[in-house]
Amino acid sequence: MPIEVQLQHIKKTFGHFQASNDVNFAVEKGRLIGLLGPSGSGKTTILRMIAGLEQPDSGDILIGGRRVNDVPAGKRGIGFVFQNYALFRHMTVRENIAFGLKVQKAPAAQIRARVDKLIELVGLKEFGGRYPMQLSGGQRQRVAFARALAPEPELLLLDEPFAAIDAKVRKELRGWLRRTIHQLGVTSIFVTHDQDEAVEVADDIVILERGHVEQMGTPVEIYQQPRTPFVANFIGEAMHIPDYTIFKGFENGTTEGAHEGILRPEFLEIGANDHEMRLPLASEDGIVRGVYFRGSNAEIDVEVKGQLLKGTRSLEKTPLHEGDQAKVFIHRIYSFAGGRTQILENRAKQVDSVVI
Amino acid sequence: MQQKKGVLAWALILIAVLFLLVMLVLPLVLVASEALAKGWQVYVKAITEPFAVKALALTLEATVLAVISNTLFGLASAFLLTKFAFRGEALLGACIDLPFAISPVVAGLFFVMLFGRMSPIYPFLRAEHIAIVFAVPGIILATVFVTFPFITRELVPVMEAQGRDEEEAAATFGASGWQIFRHVTLPNIKWALLYGVILCTARAMGEFGAVSVVSGHVRGKTNTLPLHIEILYNEYNFTAAFAVASILVILAIVILILRNLVEWRAKRGLKHAD
Numbered sequence: 001m002p003i004e005v006q007l008q009h010i011k012k013t014f015g016h017f018q019a020s021n022d023v024n025f026a027v028e029k030g031r032l033i034g035l036l037g038p039s040g041s042g043k044t045t046i047l048r049m050i051a052g053l054e055q056p057d058s059g060d061i062l063i064g065g066r067r068v069n070d071v072p073a074g075k076r077g078i079g080f081v082f083q084n085y086a087l088f089r090h091m092t093v094r095e096n097i098a099f100g101l102k103v104q105k106a107p108a109a110q111i112r113a114r115v116d117k118l119i120e121l122v123g124l125k126e127f128g129g130r131y132p133m134q135l136s137g138g139q140r141q142r143v144a145f146a147r148a149l150a151p152e153p154e155l156l157l158l159d160e161p162f163a164a165i166d167a168k169v170r171k172e173l174r175g176w177l178r179r180t181i182h183q184l185g186v187t188s189i190f191v192t193h194d195q196d197e198a199v200e201v202a203d204d205i206v207i208l209e210r211g212h213v214e215q216m217g218t219p220v221e222i223y224q225q226p227r228t229p230f231v232a233n234f235i236g237e238a239m240h241i242p243d244y245t246i247f248k249g250f251e252n253g254t255t256e257g258a259h260e261g262i263l264r265p266e267f268l269e270i271g272a273n274d275h276e277m278r279l280p281l282a283s284e285d286g287i288v289r290g291v292y293f294r295g296s297n298a299e300i301d302v303e304v305k306g307q308l309l310k311g312t313r314s315l316e317k318t319p320l321h322e323g324d325q326a327k328v329f330i331h332r333i334y335s336f337a338g339g340r341t342q343i344l345e346n347r348a349k350q351v352d353s354v355v356i
Numbered sequence: 357m358q359q360k361k362g363v364l365a366w367a368l369i370l371i372a373v374l375f376l377l378v379m380l381v382l383p384l385v386l387v388a389s390e391a392l393a394k395g396w397q398v399y400v401k402a403i404t405e406p407f408a409v410k411a412l413a414l415t416l417e418a419t420v421l422a423v424i425s426n427t428l429f430g431l432a433s434a435f436l437l438t439k440f441a442f443r444g445e446a447l448l449g450a451c452i453d454l455p456f457a458i459s460p461v462v463a464g465l466f467f468v469m470l471f472g473r474m475s476p477i478y479p480f481l482r483a484e485h486i487a488i489v490f491a492v493p494g495i496i497l498a499t500v501f502v503t504f505p506f507i508t509r510e511l512v513p514v515m516e517a518q519g520r521d522e523e524e525a526a527a528t529f530g531a532s533g534w535q536i537f538r539h540v541t542l543p544n545i546k547w548a549l550l551y552g553v554i555l556c557t558a559r560a561m562g563e564f565g566a567v568s569v570v571s572g573h574v575r576g577k578t579n580t581l582p583l584h585i586e587i588l589y590n591e592y593n594f595t596a597a598f599a600v601a602s603i604l605v606i607l608a609i610v611i612l613i614l615r616n617l618v619e620w621r622a623k624r625g626l627k628h629a630d
Contacts, residue, residue: 053524074530086521090543099539100529151529 001028003065004187005050005155010059012045012211019045020056021211027204032181033189034202038234042211043191044083047157050189051080064154079148079186081158085140087132093143094119094128100151118146121180138169145177149184156181158190162197174201195235199223207231225343229336232262239263239310244333246305248282249346261333261344268311270300271327272318282348283327288320304328387605390598402599410576411584412603414495418567418580419560422499426556430507431549435541437508438515439523452508460502464569467498490572495580498566503556510552514545547622554618558611562604 005027012020019042027033035043048054050061052073061068068076079100087096094115101111119125122142132140141161148156161177162170178201181188192198198205199219207214207222207230214234215227226232244250244261274280289308290301297312300320309328313320320326331349335342361369392399402408436442437449455463469475471488481488488494522544526536542549564582571578573587581604588597 051528053528072530073524073528078528080525080528082521082525084521086525088522088525088540099526099531103526103529103531103535103539147525148528 001030003027004029004031004063005189006060006062007046007050008060008062010046010049010056010061012042012049012054012056014045018042018211020049020059023059023208023211023213025206025213025216027187027189029187030185031187032178032201032203034198034205035189035191035208036195036198036202036205036234037193037208039193040210041208043193043208044159046208047159047189047191050155051078051157052076053080077154079151079153079156081141081144081148081156081161083160083163085132085144085164087140087143087147089132092129092131093124093135096132096143097147097150099147104151114150118150121149122146136169137165138173141165141173145180149186154187156186156188158188160192161190162192162194170197177201199235207234209234225341226334227341229262232334232336232341236264236266237310239265241307241333244335244344246307247330247333248284249330249348250333250344252347258337259335260337261335263309263330263333265299265310265312267331267333268302268309269329269331270302270311270313270320271329272320272324274327276317277327277329279329279348280327282346283329286326286328288322288324288326291320291322300326302326302328384605387598387601390594391602393598394595398595399599399602402596403603405596407576407579408581408584408596408600408603411579411581411600414492414579415561415581417492418496418499418563419557421496422503422560423553423556425500426504426507427549427553429504430511430552433508434511434515434545437512439520449512452505454505455502456505460498460563460565460567461569463501464498464566467494467501467566467570489570490574491578494570495567495578498570499560499563502563502566503559506556506559507549507552510548510555511545514548515541518544547618550618551615551622554611554615558608558615561607 003026007023007025010020010023012018021042023042023046035046037043045054049056050063052068052071056069063076063078073080088099091099097115097118098111101114106114115128119128122145124139124142124146127135127139132143135143141164145158145161148158162173165173174197190201192201202219204216205219205222206216209230215222215231217225222231222235226235232238239262241247241261241263243259244263245252245259250261269277269283270286271277271283274283277283284304286302286304286309288300289303292299292301294312297314298319300311300313302309302311311328329346331346333344335344391402433448433452437445468489470477471481471494472478475481486493488497522540523536526540531539562582563580564586567580568583568586571580571583573579573583575584575587579587581600585597585600585604588594588600
């Protein structure tokens with residue numbers, strides 16, 4: 001796939017605040033990209049620079065192979081969906097959607113046809129004559145989406161598209177947005193601080209921290225192979241282990257550097273006794289310190305060798321209680337020693353698989 | 357707040373009503389009765405007398421020019437203050453409030469110093485036969501000066517609350533600056549703008565202090581309505597003074613009605629558009 005958007009060595013400061021610090025990434029045509037990062041990581045600034053609403057201090061922005069640094073926002077072929085939608089409050093839904101074509105002086109018949117098509121696409125046919133104030137949050141978001149798409153942009157940019165919508169509608173809209181964008185095939189970049197949203201909606205995720213890209217990849221890649229401790233911490237739940245060599249199956253560690261590691265709840269298997277464990281000899285003894293009902297499963301805090309670990313346990317198994325003895329098997333640990341990520345698998349599993 | 361009104365509420369209402377009666381209604385009634393004290397004919401004669409008509413014309417001229425220039429200035433400065441961030445923003449905001457803070461008489465003196473005999477540019481003005489002080493331009497300048505905060509101050513809070521998002525959205529569609537102003541900014545601020553224009557008009561028509569200093573009180577030339585009323589009054593021509601004053605009262609009432617109309621429309625407009 002050809003590259004649609006490319007950012008090269010982008011730098012931007014606001015006063016003393018470094019919003020972008022050498023940002024580089026490329027987006028293939030037709031992909032749906034999520035810019036993910038904590039607040040203040042500079043994700044919205046990047047989106048606004050791609051749109052032309054903000055100017056980088058240095059570096060190049062390319063859209064469709066053309067350097068657009070000096071091209072005004074209106075000539076970049078982008079559609080922008082603002083965080084609070086920024087719908088024109090004194091215009092009806094139809095007038096809002098038609099605005100982009102109207103300023104381009106498109107023929108009236110063509111505008112009408114395009115508005116008809118888009119209002120149908122976003123499912124707001126009966127609401128064409130309403131004003132933004134008379135719509136719900138989800139409906140406004142869809143109007144903003146239709147309005148941005150009306151002039152047929154090459155690139156769609158969405159700033160926190162779901163932030164202002166209540167939880168239930170948000171879930172629905174995520175699926176709808178993903179389907180619709182793929183159906184239209186328009187290259188899209190959206191900004192979010194919500195990792196679930198990024199994982200669920202995006203084809204590729206760009207993780208930002210303090211103005212630079214920590215990692216870019218598919219949700220699965222980022223989840224399974226976090227390149228930096230920041231990414232490991234940010235995506236999914238993470239526990240710090242000061243020294244993982246105290247655990248069975250990880251005694252050797254890696255040769256270099258410190259033995260600091262990161263563990264995820266899903267790397268743990270918690271059993272009530274030896275019978276529940278596949279590899280009882282490789283399992284640690286622990287004491288249950290807390291049990292929390294989480295709807296689909298139970299979250300268990302378990303203390304192993306003085307280290308408090310978090311894991312989950314199916315509700316179908318014998319329930320555990322605070323103070324109970326438990327067995328804990330650690331499948332894997334992330335190590336970032338020597339400046340690179342290593343995924344350490346429990347040695348007992350490797351030995352086991354050799355035997356079989 | 358639909359409970360039965362207590363003693364306190366009635367007392368407060370009584371105080372408010374009495375206050376308004378004494379301070380507002382009574383003077384208005386007095387103006388009307390004094391104006392018509394010597395009969396209808398005397399009244400008509402007083403207000404159709406050439407000097408009175410000239411004064412009315414000058415007042416309207418100064419008002420119209422002040423409103424036009426302050427509308428343009430108000431729009432530009434409110435736009436600057438709310439849609440851009442720049443050095444000296446706070447200073448500009450403070451400068452715009454200056455006419456509210458200083459006495460109109462001081463403003464008048466300021467123009468006399470700037471363009472009068474003591475001014476360093478006076479020789480040049482005289483050589484070019486440009487009369488500013490004690491002439492119509494001075495009156496217009498003074499009127500513009502005292503009324504220029506009104507429109508800006510009406511617009512700034514409204515534009516501040518609306519933010520820049522809609523303008524930015526319009527810019528991403530390639531709308532030009534004029535298109536953005538015409539289709540996005542203006543419709544959003546039209547009621548606030550109209551309200552500012554009305555306040556500005558009311559103030560411009562009634563301005564006395566600053567205009568009094570720069571006018572020179574030349575009858576039929578540099579007298580506005582308020583100045584004309586003062587002259588008549590000082591000549592013990594009370595009936596004529598009150599007759600001319602009644603014109604200002606009528607204009608004020610018209611403006612008051614317009615003001616309420618605009619406020620009502622704006623509130624109705626808010627229901628669907630805000």
